[in-house]
Amino acid sequence: MRTRVPWLLLAPSIVFMLLLFGWPLVQGILTAFRSGGAFTLDNWARMWHDAYFGRALRNTLLLTVIVVPVQVALAIGMALLLQSRPKLAGLHFYLWTIPLAMSELAAGLVWLSIFSNRGYLNSFLSWLGISDGIGWLDYDNPAGMLFAVVVAEVWRATSLVFVILVAGLQMVPRDFDEAAQVFGASAWQRLWHVTLPMIRPSLQVALILRTILAIQVFAVAQALTGRNFPLLVGETYQWYVNLQNASVASALALVVLAISLVVSVVYLRALRKRVAA
Template sequence: MNKSERIPYVLIAPSAIFLVLLFVWPLAETAILAFKGADGGFTMRHVNKMFGDNNFSTALKNTMILVAIIVPVQICISLAMAMMLQKMEKGRMTYLYIWTIPLGVSDLAAGIAWLAIFTDRGYFNTLLQGVGLVDGPVTWLSYQNPMALFICVIIAEIWRATSIVLVILVSGVQLIPKEYAEAAEVFGASPWKRFWHVTLPLLKPSLQSALILRTVLAFEVFAVVYALAGRDLPVLVGEAYNWQGAYQNTNVASAYALFILAISIAATLVYLVALRTKRETLA
């Protein structure tokens, strides 16, 4: 192999080393811990213990509900915001900057900020009392009020992470040639038909990327839930954290991590199949 043939491998080597050290190696260690017995041999005891955990089914159900609600809502909001930005002639970058401010806020900081809003003496109760809608503080963040607790977590998570989807979709919209929409308009297509039959199909690759990234991150939701609900709203990552931190059982925590990885991969495969795009070929 001559020098010119080695250049691509040299250029990709740092990324490959980074990937091996910070992903492949920890993943292998996690898999070993999840299936390693006390005698060093293979065992399913830790996985069975995870499935037999009292909070497992509740955590799985809560995580799935959060994903099923948060991801579609964020996609719809981001699509609407991206279309609004596309129509703006002035101030587009200002609005985009304001809408993406949550990107600079960590998960835990966002959870604490929304805790200050929804707590008993928080801003939301103060507002409701100020306009006379409630007589006293309402406990929104309590296991005794599970629906309100769930809604508070959903609102906080939508505010925190919608900007991630927005950035991807705005980039995708900007790559769509304006000639397609202009041609559809010439032939009498309404704005809705132009969006549904022109913009949305051409935006499919960006939607695929946004859905994969956001769904994977939604399965890993933890800090916002922990800040607002503590252990009153079990989620999968929260249970992994408890088994590692509170129970000092790294093996079961690793089993939870592998389970989260498995459902994330399954969701990714579904998106790859459902939103696959045909490759363009030259005649």
């Protein structure tokens, strides 16, 4: 009887998870591999040969590779600065977390007013006499579009990683850092050998969560570039809403899911190996 009690207590949560995640996942898989009630790979072939798919996959991976390391580095620096307890530390914390209160679309529209051809950035550059105007979001300027989306995402979502790392740093005893200082460890050595290993669980959570969210970026890029800078989730939206093809949209969603799962497993295994070492 005792062995059944834990399962009985977990049963409501298990049923809830199966209904909330399991059933939609099964339906998505069936939709991606079916057409007209029969099994087919035509949906995947159509997705693969679509002119936007290759660009969307490349842009999504490139954006993730650039954004996540920058955000983690900035968040670590911000968290360490806050831990040093500067003046008005509480004000710093609230200012840095303001972007968390904004939706992705709102953040995208804010940065659209900055990067558009007649936006604040071009006006400022023109005032300085540096340039008459740069087409940051022009179709023939993929580097400019990537830069705009990266800046918008870094501004919008770094605070999420920052909050997680601040919570992790609160659990690190200051005695360890003070002991390292006594033995002559430099600031970099204390960070690499004391602080980061102690906040590894928080860093792991932040990396997994932020990478998955970076793979799923949609509204910011949509507001800034439309379909000129395609991303996987944006293409999923296009196929489902505009092209009215739920099967190809489901295939794209499964690609996003697969990439997210692979990244999560890589993070978990990599950090676990470091602990074992």
